[in-house]
Amino acid sequence: MVKLPVSYERRIYMDYRKLVETIPVAKREPLSNKLIDLVLSSKNDEKMPNQLANTILHHWQNDILISESGLTALLEAAALLEPDKTIEVFTQLELASCAEQLKEVTAKT
Numbered sequence: 001m002v003k004l005p006v007s008y009e010r011r012i013y014m015d016y017r018k019l020v021e022t023i024p025v026a027k028r029e030p031l032s033n034k035l036i037d038l039v040l041s042s043k044n045d046e047k048m049p050n051q052l053a054n055t056i057l058h059h060w061q062n063d064i065l066i067s068e069s070g071l072t073a074l075l076e077a078a079a080l081l082e083p084d085k086t087i088e089v090f091t092q093l094e095l096a097s098c099a100e101q102l103k104e105v106t107a108k109t
Contacts, residue, residue: 020072042082
């Protein structure tokens with residue numbers, strides 16, 4: 001696994017965090033559920049950094065995946081493992097502007 005510079009990781013995390021802040025609260029739970037399914041069914045699990053997996057597990061165990069920090073971690077994982085499918089999820093949930101923002105974020109990685 002390639003270790004990215006901390007400044008790069010923080011910048012990408014902040015991009016995901018900003019994106020999550022734009023998601024309406026009413027859409028967060030359905031989005032979380034779809035992203036969980038996407039992450040768990042991905043065949044690209046070797047791309048998942050251990051720290052990110054642990055963060056998601058912590059949020060899941062504490063039933064806070066729909067919080068901003070939980071959804072940010074989940075979104076980062078889904079975009080890392082299945083970027084195109086993640087964008088599809090946003091489109092299905094009628095979050096087109098978020099889908100466009102996600103395309104910009106994933107283009108940076």
